[in-house]
Amino acid sequence: MIMSAIKSVGVLLAPCFIPVRAHSLGCAGIAQLMMLLVAVGAFLGEAAEGQTPGDASKAEFLAEYGPALETLEERCSNLTVRLRVERKVHPAEITYYIKDDAFQSIARYSPEKPPPSGFEKVYSASPGTAFYVTSGSYGGPYILRGAGDDLREGIIQRHGALDKWMALPVTQIHLHAMRQLIDGSNAQLISVKRLQENAEDVVEAEFFLQYYREGEAPPDGVAKGSGVLITIRFFPKRSWVIKGYVIKGDPLPAGEGRSQQTTRTVTLNYDDPPSTDPLFPRRIDYLMVNRLSDGEIIRDQQTIFVESVITGDVSDEQFTLPHFGLPDLQKEDGGGFFAWFVAVNVVIFAACLAYLLLKRRSAQRQLH
Amino acid sequence: MLKRSQSRFSWLAFAGLAVSFTALCVAVTRPALVRSWLSPPLVVLVEDTVVLEEAFVGTIYHVPVPIRNRSDRTVRIVGGHDFGRCGPYSCRVMEGLPLEIPPHSTRYFETKYQPSAPGVDDTQLIVYTDHPTAPQLAFHLQAQIRRR
Known part of the structure; x- marks a missing residue:
């Protein structure tokens, strides 16, 4: 702050002192010389700092938002959030379960308009396992539609990521989505603006998130360096909760030679006024507009009502297949047989070796 | 006579040493291979590859896939992974699940198969069972797809 004040004063006054002559040095001359030194100092200061005002506001934002994000992560590390999603296609009640790095969504579709996969759809991704199950009725029996480590990334990226972005403002999760934007190697903070809206402070941060990770080749049909521009508005005075966001994507392949x-x-x-827990909104308005390269426009409008938010109730068991009445997919590895196999071979090996050594010794004795 | 039998024992001892040493090396370096050999799956798909000789775009086929339970208990087929249902050539959905198979018997489940583009389609599908020796079984569904 002081440095920038010196800079501005110095830069403004510097031209006035350039024709300084040695013989004119008196009190005024000394003052002129000092001002000249200030101007030089300001120039050197600017060169040393090498920062633009934009950089300063970004650094300020990260310094303020970093601790706020950590607090939010702690508060949202164990959550059950029930939502009612009103939309034309497949209206549903969706429950999100979050425990540390584990994430699960259970969608219960309206009986009038269920999707072909059934009345219930569950996506689950945790560090230990990932699976996708469906059910033809509410509460099971469940059918396993996919499981395994290779599915986890897919669930997080395809379903989880989108759902997370849906859940993000609701739960203020930030676990992956916001952390990815702040720390991710494929994300970049572009600009930060401080605004006033309805007499309330608002911070608008703009990020660019590349579709693929740094160092990886772009997936088929995805242009190099392409990604999404994410503009998020925060309420800095309300624990940095999200006011809203816009995600604008670069074109992606949409099949049949088209892009979207x-x-x-x-x-x-x-x-308004804030409820007992001001972290969670009551209603979310969601609009997706998908423009296809052949001119077709697909719109998806949803209104999401937050029915309840419960903290601290989620257990690790929630993220397992037995929780849904399905078996664990651990293959019987013949553990007992394996031990016997090794033991028998060790005994044969030792017996044969002992026999050959004894025979050799007796042959040596006979020679002597 | 004694010498000959002693030399035969020596050969046997050498052979035993070599075989047991090799077995131990394999057990140490490839334990998964040995474990799967010691505990073979008791639930199997009768065919690794199900072939549709000729399939036409737009037609729906119900392809029966046989699965055999060689164990002494009832096995439940708890699901199937159809890899996002639709690929570049076809859409497919495994139907009739969950399915129970009594001990030492064979049952069929259906895969609904709908070709969408001409070409040679080869899709891998996975079936999940509740038997610990065969938690998941993979098979291929192949078809030569033509326009009618």
Whole structure:
């Protein structure tokens, strides 16, 4: 702050002191010389700092938002969030279970408009396992539709990521989505603006998130360096909760030689005055506009109502297949047989070796 | 006579040493291979590859896939992974699940198969069972797809 004040004063006054002559040095001359030194100092200071005002506001944002994000992560490390999603296609009640790095969504579709996969759909991804199950009725029996380590990334990217972005404003999860934007190697903070909206402070941060990780080759049909531009508005004075966000994507392949460009706009509506837990909104308005390269426009509009938020109730068992009445997919590895196999071979090996050594010794004795 | 039998024992001892040493090396370096050999799956798909000789775009086929339970208890087929249902040539959905198979018997489940583009389609599908020797079994569904 002081440095920038010196800089501005110095830069403004510097031209006035350039024609300084040695013989004119008196009190005024000394003052002129000092001002000249200030101007030089300001120039050197600017060169040393090498920062633009934009860089300073970004650093300031990260310094303020970093600790706020950590607090939010702690508060949202064990959550059950029930939502009612009103939309034209497959209206549903969705429950999100979050425990540390584990994430699960259970969608219960309206009986009037269920999707072909059934009345219930569960996506689960945790560090130990990932699976996808469906059910033809509410509460099971469940059918396993996919499981395994290779599915985890797919669930997080295809379903989890999108759902997380849906859940993000609701739960203020930030676990992956916001952390990825702040720390991810494929994410970049572009700009930060401080605004006033309805007499309330608002911070608008713009990020660019590349579709693929740094150092990896882009997936088929994805242009190099392409990704999404994410503009998020925060309420800095309300624990940095999200006010809304816009995600604008670069074109992606959409099959049959077409490409699609998707824009998602989400607005959060909080209780006013704030409710007992001001972290969670009451209603979220979601609009997705998908522009296809042949001119077709697909719109998806949803209104999401937050029915309840419960903290601390989620256990690790929630993220296992037995929780859904399904077996663990651990293959019987013949553990007992394996031990016998090794033991028998060790005994044969030792017996044969002993026999050959004894025979050799007796042959040597006979020679002597 | 004694010498000959002693030399025969020596050969046997050498052979035993070599075989047991090799077995131990394999057990140490490839334990998974040995474990699967010691505990073979008791639930198997009768065919690793199910072939549709000729399939036409737009037609729906119900392909029966036989699965055999060689164990002494009832086995439940708890699901199937159809890899996102649709690929570049076809859409497929495993139907009739979950399915129970009594001991030492064979049952069929159906895969609904709908070709969408001409070409040679080869899709791997996975079946999940509740038997610990065969928690998942993979098979291929192949078809030569033509326009009618």
